[in-house]
Amino acid sequence: MSDNRIKSYGEFWPFYLREHAKPVTRVWHYFGTTLALLSLAALFVTGDWPWLLGALLIGYGPAWIGHFFFEKNKPASFKYPLWSFISDFRMYFAFLSGRLGRELERAGVPAGLGHNSQTSAG
Numbered sequence: 001m002s003d004n005r006i007k008s009y010g011e012f013w014p015f016y017l018r019e020h021a022k023p024v025t026r027v028w029h030y031f032g033t034t035l036a037l038l039s040l041a042a043l044f045v046t047g048d049w050p051w052l053l054g055a056l057l058i059g060y061g062p063a064w065i066g067h068f069f070f071e072k073n074k075p076a077s078f079k080y081p082l083w084s085f086i087s088d089f090r091m092y093f094a095f096l097s098g099r100l101g102r103e104l105e106r107a108g109v110p111a112g113l114g115h116n117s118q119t120s121a122g
Contacts, residue, residue: 005079006080006083009083009086012076012080012083012087013087013090013103013107014106014107014108015076015107016076016083016084016087016091017091017103017104017107017109018107018108018109019067019071019073019075019076020066020071020091021071021104021109021110022066022070022071024066024070025066025067025070025071026066026091026095026100027066028062028063028065028066028070029062029063029066029088029091029092030092030095031062032058032059032060032061032062032063033059033063033088033089033092035055035058035059035062036055036056036058036059037055039051039052039054039055039058039059040052040055042054043055059088060075060077063075063077063088091103
């Protein structure tokens with residue numbers, strides 16, 4: 001039996017991006033991540049710990065919708081929870097900073113899948 005698990009984060013990041021090839025899947029992720037960050041802000045402001053549970057539920061829920069209904073794959077968080085958590089924020093901030101297009105191209109995500117508009121000039 002071969003062990004086909006990814007052994008380093010350097011290998012994982014391109015895999016993660018390929019698992020998010022469709023722009024609609026990434027939009028669901030951005031929506032969930034934004035809501036999770038808002039929930040964490042509410043936790044910080046109010047001190048009410050239920051916001052932490054809310055952050056997890058509304059952070060992962062929309063992302064999983066994107067995978068199950070649009071990307072038609074199993075979320076990487078099922079097999080690689082920590083690296084997926086880190087990568088979700090990395091993808092989110094790469095998108096916001098305009099660097100995601102280059103990252104997607106490096107990972108081999110076809111340009112026709114709508115990520116060129118996220119590539120900054122230069």
